[in-house]
Amino acid sequence: MSRLLPLPATALALILAAPTAALALDPGNGNGKGAGGDRQERGNRGGDDERGNRGNGGGNGRGPERGPERGPERGPERGNARGDDRRAERPESRVVEIVRGRGDDARGRGGDDRPTDRRELRRVVEREVFQTRDGRSVVYFQRDRDRGLIAGCPPGLAKKDNGCLPPGQARQIARAAAADRYDWLWRSRDDGFRYRYDDGYLYRMNQQGSLLGYLPVLGGALAPGVTWPSQYAYQPAPDYYSSYFGLPQGRDYRYADGALYGVDPQTQMIRQVAALLTGQNLSVGQPLPSGYDVYNVPYDYRNQYADSAQANYRYNDGYVYQTDPRTQLITAVIQLLT
């Protein structure tokens, strides 16, 4: 699946991306890279929680002719992948729109004189950046069950030119479902929907079997050697993660559904699964959620952050969280820089 942007769309994408790209150059980059030892952050989380708005809109399946036309909607966001150190006091939410017109076929189907297929794709890239007291930022990823659910005709079905039949009706999917004795693995998404896995994607259906959307999963459509699924939203990783996890330069690092992926910015090919993350949103002032009962600080930091009557410490996703043993409230978020 080629991910090249057609020229007109590319130009438009660049124009649209320009303001945000400029913003990405704001001061605040490079928070603490290379500093010896660890650095303590005191996150001051804004009260405005906009996490409810994360869906990917648009792009509903209209039939098989739209099948190959997925892909150009990532362009503008690439420019923002390193803009994660911007300072903000509220969660930021960015909407990028791309309008595609004639000549959008980048897959060499020359001579195709189909009528203009014009549609709009809308994506929302959302993450939260909070400013710390000393001016550096802490970026919270959000692991949400709905995040990244893509509406519309999934690549596998579109390719099959079957009118984008929902999995409950499509023979291929039904056969796969019958054969897949591991469907229960996906039921930890205890949200009242039904899920089936096929060919790299998890399909969400309502109880009547109608397709509601699909989700690429780790090891399937999100795996090394696979092109990043078009239309699939992600959260750019902060520079701190590149530093903490010691990640190679020259790749885009994207967080999606519990994992951090290294993506070739040119080809959009996933080069590595760089880290597994819980994606839990832990911030100062909140109680430590369930699931952090055992001391788990990395060896190298145990002398420095040992539990005591005054403070407990727990590790998660590259940070150490200091909590008050009496109230269980998180009192500080600590970056671990080596």
Place this chain on the structure above:
Amino acid sequence: MGLTMRWALAPLCVMALAACGDGAGKADGTGAAAPSDRTLTATLGGDRAFGTLERVLENAQLGEVLAGKGPYTVFAPSDAAFAASAGDLGDEAMKAQAAAMLRAHIVPGALTRADIEAAIAREGSGGEVRMRTMANSLLTFSKEGETMIVSGDNGARARLTGAETLASNGVLQPVDALLARAAAD
């Protein structure tokens, strides 16, 4: 004087070498063992007891993750545990399922048994403690006599067996059953 100091240090050197020899990374129950210089992936590859887990890890293409910075604690099911219910997760067609299964066995940070025991002890008699997995599920730890029990979703239940291994980037905790299973019908 210099010679005296060298001889005085000799026993310490011997102790240090012993700690980093064949038993490197093996905890002694006090949680004080030094971690090995091998990553979780290398540790799994070098231990015949986890051949199936290694295949599943490779199939899920997560070997690089467990060779990375981490740290992670991996609850490592024995070959027999996989054979009982999920022996086909090493198959090419099961990559995503393999990754999902593995994520339910991995928690963030370095959890030694001493850490888990201490947390249970803090809860008092019959205490239970919980840790969140990379699959966004919870593992519950408790003790039955001297045996440490870990339970997953849908009633999955295992014992922590054998010796833990402190790898350079986390901890390998052997378990005798899978920590995720289908719900009982």
